[in-house]
Amino acid sequence: MYGNKVAVRNLSLNVGRGKIFGFLGPNGAGKSTSIKMLLGLVKPSAGEAFVLGSPSSDVEIRRKIGFLPEDFRFYEWLTAAELLKLHGRLCGVPARTLRDRIPVLLDLVGLTPHRDKRLSDFSKGMLQRAGLAQALIHDPELIFLDEPTSGLDPMGRRLVRDIIRSQRERGATVFLNSHLLSEVEITCDHVAFIKDGEVIATRDLQAMTEGEIRVSVRARKLSMKIVAGLTSWCTSTNLEEEQLTLTTNSADRLPDLLRHLVLAGADVYEFTPEKLSLEDLFVRIMGEDRGL
């Protein structure tokens, strides 16, 4: 609770090991608060938060967790290498391991030429990269990234995307909180939608064949009778001269639709299914923005 407002309520997420999980919601939905709660930074006003099977208040469990906060801030008088060393030591990484690991991580995030430069001289994008490296310094099992690509140029975003995927490949689970739905769409395996502090929907993006699919058809010899025959497979149809737009609930119905059109005598020139974008899905689940 923040004052009278419920920030997070009955939040329960099952995230598989080695998956990239997107956490989506409008501003003020409770995304950052949820992450802070799982990290023990915010205490629930009632109940308890658990992460990796342990209470979030358990200090030891944090050895397995990495975190890049939104608007990453750190002691700006440190250099990039010193920052990683400090975080590594706080995570209990042995000095010898750190000596080997710090150059590797700096190279991974493209900061090797700046390793001895103070963070006060870093741009926002460079700070973001340094922050990402500190989140990975102890090879965590679970990584929370809060808006990791904000402030990054397109090359930086691609780099972060590649790093996130490489973490998945080594078996880590990545919990991604981002406003950039296009980033989430091409990076995440699963997403959860949160609104007013509650998870209202989850989706498997890898197998998102269910859900609405829009099909654009350009064909001649189309008639209202032919279109009417599609209603058993479609949720909506709209015919304008040679352009037919229809929507269906499953990709499994696409062959039946095309077969019906052809067998009914239509000359089909184009048949283009468009999977509902994450943005469309987001708007549909969250509802239109009615202003603050």
Next chain:
Amino acid sequence: MGLWIMAEITFREAARRKILWTALIAGIGFLAVYGLGLHMQIAEFNGRNVAPFLRYQILSSMMMIGLYTVDLLAVVMTILTSIDTISGEITSGTIHAIAMKPISRWQILMGKWTGFAGMIAGYVVIMFGGTIAVGYWLGGVAPQNPIRGGLFVLLECLLALTVTLMFGTWFSTLTNGVIVLGLHGLAFMGGWMEQMSGFTQSTKLVMVGVISSLIMPSESVWRRAAYEMQSPLAGSLQFTPFADVSVPSMTMIGYTCVYLIFAMAIAIYHFHSRDL
């Protein structure tokens, strides 16, 4: 382990941000001015052929003025350097990446306290030792119990540090500064009231002084330190920061220690239980 890492980082921050060096350079400047003043006074004594007893008492009093200035500098430096450490990091969000690490929040707080305490102890030793060394070298005078006095001054600084950290877990940097300096001002005024009560024999003034010392005992600790270090003549001079008109007892020193521990416990409890 986390405690020592935080202590080290606090100390290194002060060094890297030139806080330590600036304070030391200012301290050397102070010692130079103090030494110059002593030197000129001694030259004046030599010209006038002043009686050795009077010369000793005046030079001892000048040393007490020097030590009093060191005390003020040390307390103000303590407050100014530590004022932003918790509150500023909470406001900026710097604390997030630290507090989610596998270390307890009490270790973060105690680590910072330890780092600052080490830095302040070094400052007090250098400045106190420097002032006494200059006074002894130029004027041949030394305080009565310098180690005891120095320890009490350090206690006063640690009290200021603990109170600053405690309020830092609640308030913004600016509000914290207003509160801590306000408390120190209250203690300062209370101490003078108590001194004056020795002259006017007013029990009400004593009461005001005692209450203010209970609220913030920093000035009492200084007056006890002054009592330990000063010469009898300097102590008998009323209305000075070193007068022994109303000397705080060792019970007051004990109260200060309990006060400090209690403030630290409150700081840890509140920092542990608050949202970041």
